[in-house]
Amino acid sequence: MATTTLIRGMGTFFKDCEHPMSRWSKCPHEYKIRYRNGAGRQIEESGFTTQDKAKDRLVEVYQAKKNTPQSQRKAERIQKYGSMRFGDYVAQWKRSQRHLTPGSVRHLDSLLDNHLYPAFQSRRMATFDHKVVDAFIQTMERNGVGLGTQSNAFDKLKAILLDAHRLGIYDENPLDGVKPPQYDAKRAVIPSREQLREIRMAGNDTFLLIADLMSGCGLRNGEAYAVNINNIVADDVYRITEQVNQTTRTYGPMKHRKADDYRDVPLPAHVRASIEQYAAKWGTVDGYLLRNPNDIIKPYRGYLLEKQWQRIKKAGAVDIPEGMTIYSFRHFFASNCLGHNIPITDVAEWMGHRSVDITFKTYRHLMPGSISRAAQVLNLGLAV
Template sequence: MGHVQDRWFTTVKDPNNPKKTVQQPTSRCGVGKRYRARVIGPDGGEISESFADGQDKAAQEWINTTEAKITLGIYEAPQASKKSKGMPDLKSFASDYVADHDMDEASREVLEMRFRKHIFPHLGEKPLDEINASALRSWDSKLRKDKLSDQYRHTLFMNLSAVLNAAVDDEVIDKNPCEGKSVKKPKPTKKKVVPWPAARVSAVRRGLPERFRVGTDLGAGLGMRQGECFGVAVEDIDREGREVHIVRQLKTVRNTLVFALPKNKKTRSVPLPDHVERTIDEHIERFPPIRITLPWETPDGPLVTVELIMTSMRGLPIRANDFDRNYWKPALVGAGVPAGRYENGMHDLRHLYASVLLDGGESIKTVSELLGHADPAFTLATYTHLIPENIPRTKGVIDGFLSQLRG
C-alpha cells in the first residue's frame, strides 16, 4: 500500500500525555514541497511524487491512481514519465551549469574534465530526482575502487553538490542528496606545509638547466606561483620602487597558452630583494628577454605583448606540464627529492617564502597580501603551525597589562 509522508511535521508521543500524539516540526519545515507520496512499482522499486502544502488530498489521489495503473498493467516506467515532464538528467543540467557559471576558462575546462571522467559515467544519465543517498554511496564506492585520493574525491563531491544546490535553487529538486545524514562526505587529508631547507633549494636549482634557474629565485624570493614566474616581464621590475609587480600569469586554456590575471584575479606588488635583483640581471644578460604575444584570458581574447624574462629552450612561452616533466622532476630526482605527482612542485618554493617571512615576524595579513591569497584566513589555516611561539613575550605582555590594574 502507498502512503503519504508529511516532510514538514512528524508525529511523536505527547510528553505530557503518553496516550496522545502531537505534531512536531522537522528540520525541513517550511522548505520545499510538504508531502511525498510513495508507492511500490511493478519492479519492486519505489515510485514517488512531491506535493505542496495543502495538497495532501491530491497526494492520496495520486497514490490511488498510480496503484490502479500498476494493477491494470498500464503504468508508465518512472524514467520515461519523468523525462516526458521535462525532468533533466544530471549530465544535461550539470553541462548547462558549468557552461553558464561565472569562472575563468581554465577553471571551466578543469570542471568539465572532472564531470566527464568521474561523475557522468556513473550518474550522468540519472534524472536529478533519482540521485539519492544510495546512488551517491555507490558512486563514491566506485571512486574508491578507482583509487582516487581522499582529497580528489572530496573535490568531486563538492563539485557535484554545487550542481545539485543549483537544482534546488531552480526548484527542479526539493533537496540536495549530498546533505543526507547517511552520505559520508570524503574528508580531504590536510598535510602540514613543511618548508624546504636551503640545501634542498640549492640542490634542485643546480639540477636545472641554467636557463631555468632564475625560476627558483622568483619562487623562493618573491613568493610567485609557477605560472606567475613564467609570466613575469621586464616591465614588471620596478627598480626605482624596489618592487616587482605581479600582474599576470601564463597558463593553458583549451590547449592554448594565454596570459591572464594571477589566481583570484588579484595583482600585487612584492619587495625586490637585492639577491633576487642580481639573479634576474645575470639571467637577463645570459638569456635576453623575448617579446611574446599571446591572447588574454581566453584563446580568442585580445592579443597582449610583453618581454618575458623566462622562456623555453626554443625561446617560446613555457608550458608548465612540459617544464615539470622535462626539467623540474629530473632536477628533483638528481637532488634526491621525492618527485611524486602532487608533491615537491615549484609551489613549495612559495611555501618557503611564506615561512621565512613568518619566522621574521611578518603578520599573517602582510604575508597573505604578498602571496595574493583571497583571504587571510586561508593563509592562517595553511601556515599557522609555522608562526613562531614567543611564550616569554606573551608573559611579559600580560604582566604589563595586569600591573596597570593595580594602579
C-alpha cells in the same frame, strides 16, 4: 512546553501551559500556532479554543503559501530540474561558467569525464542527498583516487548541487553533514633552506630564476613563466598580472582572476637581484624575461623546466627530498611565511587562493603554535 508538528512546512500547534499533551483536550488553556510566512519569518498566533481550529488555521496558511506565484514558480522549477538527469543538468550549468579560463574548462571536463559522469550521469537531480554524496567520496577512497583529485571532484560536485539547491530542488542542502575529502598537506614535500640553496643553483639561469620567483614570492609555475621586469612596481613589491596558459600556450589571466586583475606580492632583495641579473644578461622582449628558445616571440613552455628538473634529479648531485616536485618551491614560500608568523590572511592573498580556507586546509600544519603553547601564553596573562 510540548508542541505538535504537522507535515513539513505547515507549522506546529501547542499549548503554553503546564499540562501534558494528553490533557490538552480537557484543560481550559487556548491553543497557539507557529509557522513561517512566505518571507520565511516565524509567526505566532493564539486564541484557538480547540485543536481543530488551530489545525484549520495552519492548513489555511499553508494553502495560501502554496498558491502564491512564488511557490508555483518554485514547484515548476522542481518539476523541471528535479527530474533532469545529472549529465543534462551539468550541460546547462557549464554554459553559465563563462568565467572559467580554457585551462579551468579542461580541468573541469577531466573531472566530469573521469569521476562525476561515471558515478552520476544518469541519476535524477532530485535524488541527491548527503548519503549519495558521502557514498561517492567513499567510492573514490576505495578506488585509490588521490586526495587532491578527490578534493577537486568533490568541489565540482558541490558547486553543481548548490546551484540546484538555489533553484529549490532540495528542501535541505544535500551536502549538509558530508565530511569532504581532506587534502593531506603533510604529503607536500618541502625542501629545507639548505636543500633549496643547492637545488636552485643546480640548473641553468632560467631554472634559478623560476625557483627564486616561486620560493621567494609564491608565484605559480605559469605566473613565473610570465615574469616581466616592468612588474617590479617598488623595490620590494612585484605585481603579478598574468600567467602562461599551458593549454593555449599564450599569456592569460591569473587563476581565479579576471583579465584586468592583479595581485601584489613581497619581492625579497635576492629575487629582485635574480630578475635584474637575468634581464641584464639575456635581455627582454616587451619586458618579458623568459621566452620560447625556438621562437622568442612566443611565451616560455613549461615542459622545458620539467625536462631540466628531471635531469637534475637523475644526476643526483644535490640533495632533493623524496617526493619533491617543482611545485614544492611554492610550498616553501608558504612555509617560510607562516613559520615567521606572517598572518595567514596575507599569505592567502599573496598566493592567489580563492579563500583563506584553502590556505588553512593546505598549510595548517605549518603554522606555529599548539594547544599547549596557547595554554602557556594565556597563563602568562593570568598569572598573579
